[in-house]
Amino acid sequence: MAAGTDRLNSFQRFRRRARRLIGGLALSLAACTAASTWSNAHATTDFAADAHRQLIAPLVQGDEPIVVSEHTVQTVDGPLTYEAQIGRLAIRRGDNGEVHGYIFFVAYRVRPKSGVPRPITFAWNGGPGVPSSIVHLGGIGPRMMVGGRLKDSPETLLRTTDLVFMDAMETGFSRPARERYAPEFFTLRGDVAATAEFIRAFRTRLRATDQPVFIAGESYGVFRAAALSDFMVDRGDRLDGTILISGDFPNVPQPIAFYDAMHIPARTATAFYYKRLPPDLMRNRAATMKAVVNWAINVYQPALEHLETLSDAQKNQIIAQLARYTGMKPEDFSRKTLVMHANKFLTNFMGSDGDNPLSEEDTRELQAKENLKGSPQALDRYLRDELGYDTDLSYSWIEDGYRPEPGPKLRTAGGQFDYDLPIPSDDWAATVKAGEVTWIARDNPPWMPNALRRDKKLRVFVATGRFDPLNMCEGDVRVTAQLPPDERARVENHCYESGHVIYLDPAARHQILGDLSRFISKTLAAGKATAKP
Numbered sequence: 001m002a003a004g005t006d007r008l009n010s011f012q013r014f015r016r017r018a019r020r021l022i023g024g025l026a027l028s029l030a031a032c033t034a035a036s037t038w039s040n041a042h043a044t045t046d047f048a049a050d051a052h053r054q055l056i057a058p059l060v061q062g063d064e065p066i067v068v069s070e071h072t073v074q075t076v077d078g079p080l081t082y083e084a085q086i087g088r089l090a091i092r093r094g095d096n097g098e099v100h101g102y103i104f105f106v107a108y109r110v111r112p113k114s115g116v117p118r119p120i121t122f123a124w125n126g127g128p129g130v131p132s133s134i135v136h137l138g139g140i141g142p143r144m145m146v147g148g149r150l151k152d153s154p155e156t157l158l159r160t161t162d163l164v165f166m167d168a169m170e171t172g173f174s175r176p177a178r179e180r181y182a183p184e185f186f187t188l189r190g191d192v193a194a195t196a197e198f199i200r201a202f203r204t205r206l207r208a209t210d211q212p213v214f215i216a217g218e219s220y221g222v223f224r225a226a227a228l229s230d231f232m233v234d235r236g237d238r239l240d241g242t243i244l245i246s247g248d249f250p251n252v253p254q255p256i257a258f259y260d261a262m263h264i265p266a267r268t269a270t271a272f273y274y275k276r277l278p279p280d281l282m283r284n285r286a287a288t289m290k291a292v293v294n295w296a297i298n299v300y301q302p303a304l305e306h307l308e309t310l311s312d313a314q315k316n317q318i319i320a321q322l323a324r325y326t327g328m329k330p331e332d333f334s335r336k337t338l339v340m341h342a343n344k345f346l347t348n349f350m351g352s353d354g355d356n357p358l359s360e361e362d363t364r365e366l367q368a369k370e371n372l373k374g375s376p377q378a379l380d381r382y383l384r385d386e387l388g389y390d391t392d393l394s395y396s397w398i399e400d401g402y403r404p405e406p407g408p409k410l411r412t413a414g415g416q417f418d419y420d421l422p423i424p425s426d427d428w429a430a431t432v433k434a435g436e437v438t439w440i441a442r443d444n445p446p447w448m449p450n451a452l453r454r455d456k457k458l459r460v461f462v463a464t465g466r467f468d469p470l471n472m473c474e475g476d477v478r479v480t481a482q483l484p485p486d487e488r489a490r491v492e493n494h495c496y497e498s499g500h501v502i503y504l505d506p507a508a509r510h511q512i513l514g515d516l517s518r519f520i521s522k523t524l525a526a527g528k529a530t531a532k533p
Contacts (some may be wrong), residue, residue: 008160012387018419029446033468037276037515044048050069052069053067053068053069053388054067054068054069055067055068055465056068056085056087056206057107057266059205060090062090062099063084063090064087064088064102065087066085066086066087066206067085067086067087067387067388067389068083068084068085069083069084069386069387069388070082070083070084071083071084071142072090073142073143073152073153073154073158074152074154075152075153075155075156075158075159076154076155076159077159080110080142080156080158080159081110081111082108082109082110082142082158083108083109083110083111084106084107084108084387085105085106085107085108085109085206086105086106086107086383086387086388086389087104087105087389088102088103088104088105088174089102089103089105089198089201090102090177090201090206091103091194091197091198091201092197093202094141094382099177100176100177100178100184101169101172101174101175101176101177101179101181101185101194102163102174102175102177103166103167103168103169103174103194103198104166104167104172104173104174105164105165105166105167105198105202105313106132106136106164106165106383106387107162107163107164107165107202107206108141108142108158108162108163108164109160109162110158115350117210117211117212118161118162118211118214119160119162119211119213119214119240119520119524120161120162120163120203120211120212120213120214121140121157121161121162121163121164121211121213121214121215121216121243122164122166122198122199122202122214122215122216123135123136123139123140123163123164123165123166123215123216123217123243123511124165124166124167124168124195124216124217124218124220124221124224124225125217125218125219125221126217126220126221126222126223126247127143127168127171127219127220127221127413127414127417128168128191128220128224128413128414128417129168129170129171129412129413129414129415129417130171130219130220130414131167131168131171131172131395131396132166132167132171132172133165133166133172133269133379134218134501135165135216135218135245135503136165136236137150137379137382138501138503139218139241139503139509140156140157140158140163140216140503140506140513140516141153141157141158141163141165142156142158142163142291143382144156145379148377148378149189149378150378150381150386151438153186155509155510155513155514156352156495156513157513157517159448159517160516160517160520160521161214162208162211164202166195166198168185168191168195168413169182169185169186169191169193169194170182170185170186170396170411170412170416171396171413172395172396173176173391173393173395173396174396175393175396182416183416185417186229186413186416186417187417187418187419188223188224188418188419188420188421189227189420190226190420191224191417192227192231193231195224195228196231196232196235196237197226199213199215199232199237200237204289212238212240212241212523212524212527213237213238213239213240213249214226214239214240214241214242214243214269214520215229215239215241215242215243216242216243216245217243217244217245217247218245218246218247218501219245219246219247219500220246220247221245221247222244222246222247222248222250223250223432224443225242225243225244225249226242226244226247226249226250226253226444226448227250227445227453228448229242229448229451230445230448230450230451232451233450233451233454233455233458234450234451234454236391239451239455239458239526240457240458240459240523240527241290241458241459241460241461241519241520241523242448242451242458242459242460243460243461243463243516243519244448244460244461244462244463245463245502246463246464246465246468246500246502247469248441248470248472248475248476248479249448249460249462249476249479249480249491250441250444250445250446250447250448250460251441251442251444251445251446251447251448251449252446252449252479252480252482252483253442253443253446254442254479255301255305255474256304256438256439257304257305258301258303258475258478259436259438259441259472260300260301260304260339260438261296261300261301261304262296262472262474262475262478263290263298263342263436263469263470263472263475263488264291264296264300264322264325264326265289265292265296265468265472265474266363266467266468266469266471266472266473267325267326267327267345267363267469267471267513268281268288268292268325268326269285269289269467270326270327270349270358270363270469270500271325271326271327271349271363271468272285272288273364273467274349276327276349277324277325277327278324281324281325291472292325292510295325296322296474297478299318299321300318302416303318303338304338304339307337307338315335315338318338319333319335319338321341321497322338326340326345327347327349328340328345328348332344332348332352332518333342334489341433341434341436342360342434342469342470343434343436345358345469346358346359346360346363346367349363350366351423355518358469359499360469360470360500361468361499361500361501362465362467362468362498362499362500362501362505363467363468363469363499364467364499364506365499396412396413397435419440419512421443421444421445422443424441424443427439427442427443428438428440436470437470448460449483449487452483452487452490452491453484453487456483456486457526457527458490459490459491459492459519459522459523459526460491460492461492461494461515461516461519462476462480462491462492462494463491463494463496463512464476464493464494464495464496465495465496465497465498465499465500465501465502465505465508466495466496466498467497467499468498468500469496470487470500471500473493473495474495476493477493480493492515492519494512494515496508496511496512
């Protein structure tokens with residue numbers, strides 16, 4: 001796709017998601033040769049100073065050992081003992097076995113008590129070009145970063161499912177084996193193929209082939225997860241459930257007017273939060289949200305779809321209602337389009353001078369006051385000291401590492417990425433101008449509908465933040481309602497009182513972890529019921 005990298009750079013300017021919980025690292029890889037397998041738990045200790053640190057030796061010369069250590073987390077259900085596995089898996093060509101890259105991961109696994117295999121969930125963040133540290137240490141893992149320190153996460157999803165956090169190529173410690181192999185990982189289709197191979201290699205190498213499989217992506221990671229669902233189901237890989245966090249439901253295409261209308265409720269919630277609505281709308285938020293959703297569906301969207309037929313008086317009425325429901329001034333809206341896109345709303349909500357723009361992560365925060373979570377030192381100590389992974393690689397995305405001076409600018413995974421789908425150039429231009437992914441999202445293939453149609457057991461969990469300015473709580477419900485009844489029944493929609501990174505809000509984190517645990521348990525129960533003769 002021509003100019004794909006430039007377009008993704010523009011794409012990332014307004015989809016900068018997840019600059020959280022990560023700091024610079026300088027870690028180095030242990031060269032060890034002890035032999036063991038996780039399933040038998042008889043790994044040979046190779047660290048005299050730590051009897052609990054063990055190794056799974058490489059199967060092939062040139063591969064790397066996997067470091068295994070045992071830990072206990074204090075959960076709401078009591079103490080939970082688990083194994084942490086950390087390392088890199090080789091990504092090999094299927095025909096000749098040549099290694100094209102190494103993908104870094106941190107896995108947490110609990111030995112099942114009943115003999116019934118536990119589910120296993122593979123999780124990642126987005127970007128593209130962002131490592132999984134955010135969802136790992138801020139979201140669902142057994143440890144969480146709070147105030148620059150790591151502590152136990154009592155509600156961790158590890159209570160319900162084993163967890164594997166994967167860093168996409170050239171994020172974290174993941175690297176191509178040769179520079180010439182890098183381009184094959186930096187397209188959407190190449191990204192999906194590499195992720196599928198990582199999951200296959202992990203399940204084979206670490207003996208997880210009998211475990212039910214879930215995948216979870218956040219932000220751009222939702223596109224990866226949706227496309228991967230289609231890919232895995234199509235080739236017959238096991239996939240029990242897909243978790244889509246802050247990326248809507250890819251994809252049941254809608255008219256552009258649909259997206260413009262369904263972005264209004266989040267702006268109403270924002271205006272209510274800042275007490276910018278008229279007095280009658282400030283009395284009861286639930287009633288106000290019900291009213292704006294009804295207006296957006298039954299008045300605003302039809303008006304946008306028949307814009308050319310509206311009289312000046314009708315346009316004035318629409319603009320007056322837009323101002324009423326969003327806390328903006330009537331003159332802020334274009335009389336030509338009757339639409340205000342995300343860039344302008346975020347920039348001008350606090351004043352037309354744009355000096356105090358709202359955060360694109362969470363409209364309850366100002367962009368200038370965004371709090372970058374996490375501590376580089378805490379993450380360094382966790383990966384190197386607590387989990388025992390040693391490498392002198394730089395942690396890509398947040399640490400530059402070495403480059404010749406003078407020399408070219410250091411490349412990044414996001415900067416190299418080519419969104420290699422047939423997106424019309426006009427839609428790319430509209431996306432960049434408006435600061436919304438509406439046009440790209442609408443042009444995506446029907447990944448999730450395809451997967452749901454092919455696999456009658458697959459279930460889907462969709463999570464959206466109420467104060468996420470680029471996603472749509474009510475829109476997701478309306479989109480999935482258009483699926484055939486059998487597919488619609490296997491999709492859950494959830495809206496949380498949060499921004500884009502849902503689990504950074506403590507109350508929302510408590511809620512989503514509970515919902516995810518129930519979703520996984522229900523999915524497994526439904527699968528057992530379906531399997532009965």
